[in-house]
Amino acid sequence: MSEHKKQDAQHQGEFPVRRREMSRRQFLSYTLGGAGAFMGAGMIVPMLRFAVDPVLQPKVEAAWVKVVEAAKITEVPTSFKFKVHQVDGWYESEPELEAWISKDKEGNIFALNPTCKHLGCTVNWNGSPEFKDQYYCPCHGAHYTADGKSLAVAPAPLDQYDLKVENGFVYVGQLGPNKRV
Structure with missing residues (x-):
């Protein structure tokens, strides 16, 4: 009867669950990409703040x-x-x-x-x-x-x-x- 159930399951569109594993290459790509993005953001954010901060300061009237x-x-x-x-x-x-x-x-x-x-x-x-x-x-x-x-x-x-x-x-x-x- 177990063979009969297998055939019924295949006919109804159910397939046995297959696990996808991450390869070493994918793991290294994700890890290095994430670390590079984090370091890049660490350099760019201070530069943007340095450039934009004076623009955001309130303007003062000229002194007498x-x-x-x-x-x-x-x-x-x-x-x-x-x-x-x-x-x-x-x-x-x-x-x-x-x-x-x-x-x-x-x-x-x-x-x-x-x-x-x-x-x-x-x-x-x-x-x-x-x-x-x-x-x-x-x-x-x-x-x-x-x-x-x-x-x-x-x-x-x-x-x-x-x-x-x-x-x-x-x-x-x-x-x-x-x-x-």
Whole structure:
């Protein structure tokens, strides 16, 4: 009767269970592949963290920097240099920046950034005899009014620093778009 059961089992689609064994080659491949992936992840994760961490840090507003005494400011724009503490990712530096500071006709003090909006050259007040009482860019001939309004070549006005006067001194802060024009 046992032969009869075997034949019935084969006719119904049941086969005896066969065990699959892992060969030595497969075992070594899996083991070495897993260990290699673990070591690779151990090297890549710190590199990714190093690259991405500065991007995830919250951005801070520029600190106020004391530049000059308010009594020294006139209606004629004057260039003043100042240093700021700057952190770019993991690199810290203290670059020297420049601002053209002057008073308007009402006596309000304002500060402009001397970077030309055309191609980034540095503009100067009365830099060309052709354009008297204007900021002039020697690179491509862009020129601006005393308020920083573009008159030729440049697509936008000069940027303006936030500014405050405290205890007789002028402080500059965050650089932004020109609010005067």
